[in-house]
Amino acid sequence: MNWMEKELELLHDASLERCLRDSAPALHSPGYTVRGGRLLLNLASNDYLGLAQHxxxxxxxxxxxxxxxxxxxxxxxxxxxxxxxxxxxxxxxxxxxxxxxxxxxxxxxxxxxxxxxxxxxxxxxxxxxxxxxxxxxxxxxxxxxxxxxxxxxxxxxxxxxxxxxxxxxxxxxxxxxxxxxxxxxxxxxxxxxxxxxxxxxxxxxxxxxxxxxxxxxxxxxxxxxxxxxxxxxxxxxxxxxxxxxxxxxxxxxxxxxxxxxxxxxxxxxxxxxxxxxxxxxxxxxxxDQWRRERLFSLSRLFRSSLLNAGFNVGRGDSPIVPMIVGDNEATLRFSEALEWNGIEAVAIRPPTVPNGTARIRFSLTASHIEKELINAVKIICAIGHQLGVIRS
Ligand SMILES: Cc1ncc(COP(=O)(O)O)c(C=O)c1O
Structure with missing residues (x-):
C-alpha cells in the first residue's frame, strides 16, 4: 500500500487533499454551525429553505x-x-x-x-x-x-x-x-x-x-x-x-x-x-412560499454586494454564489481565513471544478439574517483585499 502514501503526499502538496471535519448544527441559532466549540455563520449548507431542523x-x-x-x-x-x-x-x-x-x-x-x-x-x-x-x-x-x-x-x-x-x-x-x-x-x-x-x-x-x-x-x-x-x-x-x-x-x-x-x-x-x-x-x-421569497431576497443582496466589491461571482442568480479565486492554495487560505473570522464556507477545488477555477462556494438559506450577511460581506472583502483577490 506504499503507493497510497505517495499519492496522498502529491495531493497534499498541490493543496488538493480533502479531509473530514467535524461539525454540529447550532440548534438555537439557525443559519449557523458549530465547529470546535465555535459558532460559525454557515454559508456552505444546501439546506436552502432552512427545513433541516424543522x-x-x-x-x-x-x-x-x-x-x-x-x-x-x-x-x-x-x-x-x-x-x-x-x-x-x-x-x-x-x-x-x-x-x-x-x-x-x-x-x-x-x-x-x-x-x-x-x-x-x-x-x-x-x-x-x-x-x-x-x-x-x-x-x-x-x-x-x-x-x-x-x-x-x-x-x-x-x-x-x-x-x-x-x-x-x-x-x-x-x-x-x-x-x-x-x-x-x-x-x-x-x-x-x-x-x-x-x-x-x-x-x-x-x-x-x-x-x-x-x-x-x-x-x-x-x-x-x-x-x-x-x-x-x-x-x-x-x-x-x-x-x-x-x-x-x-x-x-x-x-x-x-x-x-x-x-x-x-x-x-x-x-x-x-x-x-x-x-x-x-x-x-x-x-411556505415565504421561505423561497426570503431566500431569493437574501441571495440577491449577498451576490450583488460581492459583485460590487469586485469579486468574480459567475453568472447565476440562484442561492449558490461561487467566488472564483483560481489558485488552489489561495482558495484554501481564503476559506481558512473565513473560518478564523467566524464564517463557514468551503474551498472547492479540482477535480470538483475545472483546473484554475478553484473557488469558495457560498450558499444562502432562508435561515440567514440580512444584518449578519452584510457583516459577512465586510469580512469577505477584507480577506479579499489581504489576499489580493480583489483590488481597489
Ligand atoms: C446536481 C446534484 N445531483 C445529485 C446530487 C446527489 O444528491 P445526494 O446528495 O442526494 O446523493 C447532488 C448532491 O450533491 C447534486 O449537487
Whole structure:
C-alpha cells in the first residue's frame, strides 16, 4: 500500500487533499454551525429553505420510528417497500403533475441508476461538461458513449447531436442549476433540441427543487416545461432538509426503473422514518412560499454586494454564489481565513471544478439574517483585499 502514501503526499502538496471535519448544527441559532466549540455563520449548507431542523419534520420522524422501527430491513423489491412509500409517491406525482414517481435512497443512486437503466453500450448520452459527478458516474456505469458538450453551449450540443444521429437511444442530461456555479441550464433550448433530434431529456433539479416554481416544483415547472422533460429528478437532501431522492415521469418510465435501476433493486430501502419525514417536508415546501421569497431576497443582496466589491461571482442568480479565486492554495487560505473570522464556507477545488477555477462556494438559506450577511460581506472583502483577490 506504499503507493497510497505517495499519492496522498502529491495531493497534499498541490493543496488538493480533502479531509473530514467535524461539525454540529447550532440548534438555537439557525443559519449557523458549530465547529470546535465555535459558532460559525454557515454559508456552505444546501439546506436552502432552512427545513433541516424543522420541529414538524423531526416530530413525524420520531413518531414513525416508534411505530415502524429503525430500519426497512430489505430492498424495496423484497420487503422494504413499507406503506409510507406509497403515500409519498402519490404526493410527489401530484406535486409534479406527473403520471408516477419513484423514491430512491439518494440523488447519487437516482442519477447513476436512472442513466444506466435508460442507455447501454450502443447508445449515447449528451451531458453538460459541468454536470454533477453522479451523472458522470451514471454514464460510465451505463457503458454508453459520453458526448460531453461545453457548458450550456447549445451549438456544441447540436453538433454532437448531428454527429450521433444514428445511435440507438439518445439521452440529453443536465443539472437545472449547476451545483458549483449556481447558473441555470438553458432548459427551453434543451427541450427544443430534444424535440428536433428525438432524444430523451433528463433534468436534475437537486439545487432547484423546492426553490423554483409556485410550490417549489423546480425550474422546469417555473418555465412551464414540465411536460417536455422525460425524466425529472430531484433530491430531498437539500431544500427538503431530509435525505433521499425522487424521479418523476410516465408510468412506463417508473415501471422500467423498478425493473432496471440497479441501485434501487440491490440496495436497502430508506428507513420508513425518513419517508414520512420527507412527506412532512414536502407539505412545508409546497406551503411556505415565504421561505423561497426570503431566500431569493437574501441571495440577491449577498451576490450583488460581492459583485460590487469586485469579486468574480459567475453568472447565476440562484442561492449558490461561487467566488472564483483560481489558485488552489489561495482558495484554501481564503476559506481558512473565513473560518478564523467566524464564517463557514468551503474551498472547492479540482477535480470538483475545472483546473484554475478553484473557488469558495457560498450558499444562502432562508435561515440567514440580512444584518449578519452584510457583516459577512465586510469580512469577505477584507480577506479579499489581504489576499489580493480583489483590488481597489
Ligand atoms: C446536481 C446534484 N445531483 C445529485 C446530487 C446527489 O444528491 P445526494 O446528495 O442526494 O446523493 C447532488 C448532491 O450533491 C447534486 O449537487
Amino acid at each position: 420541529p414538524a419534520i423531526i416530530e413525524t420522524m420520531c413518531e414513525t420510528l416508534l411505530t415502524e422501527g429503525s430500519g426497512s430491513g430489505a430492498s424495496r423489491l423484497v420487503t422494504g417497500n413499507r406503506l409510507p412509500y406509497r403515500g409519498l409517491e402519490e404526493e410527489l406525482s401530484h406535486w409534479q403533475m406527473s403520471e408516477a414517481a419513484l423514491v430512491f435512497a439518494n440523488g447519487y443512486m437516482a442519477n447513476s441508476g436512472v442513466i444506466s437503466a435508460l442507455v447501454g453500450r450502443n447508445d449515447v448520452v449528451f451531458s453538460d461538461q459541468l454536470n454533477h459527478a453522479s451523472i458522470v458516474d451514471g454514464i460510465i456505469l451505463s457503458r454508453a458513449e459520453h458526448a460531453r458538450y461545453r457548458h450550456n453551449d447549445m451549438d456544441h450540443l447540436e453538433a454532437l447531436l448531428n454527429k450521433h444521429r444514428d445511435k440507438r437511444r439518445k439521452l440529453i442530461v443536465t443539472d437545472a442549476i449547476f451545483s458549483m456555479d449556481g447558473d441555470a441550464a438553458p432548459l427551453s433550448k434543451l427541450a427544443a433540441l430534444k424535440r428536433k433530434y428525438g432524444t430523451m431529456l433528463m433534468v436534475d433539479e437537486a439545487h432547484s427543487g423546492g426553490i423554483y416554481g409556485e410550490q417549489g416544483q423546480g425550474l422546469c415547472f417555473e418555465l412551464g416545461l414540465q411536460h417536455e422533460v422525460d425524466v425529472h429528478m430531484g433530491t430531498f437532501s437539500k431544500s427538503f432538509g431530509v435525505y433521499g431522492a425522487y424521479v418523476c415521469g410516465s408510468r412506463t418510465l417508473i415501471r422500467w426503473l423498478i425493473n432496471k435501476a440497479r441501485p434501487l433493486m440491490y440496495s436497502t430501502a430508506l428507513p420508513p422514518s425518513l419517508v414520512t419525514g420527507i412527506s412532512t417536508s414536502l407539505a412545508l415546501v409546497q406551503a
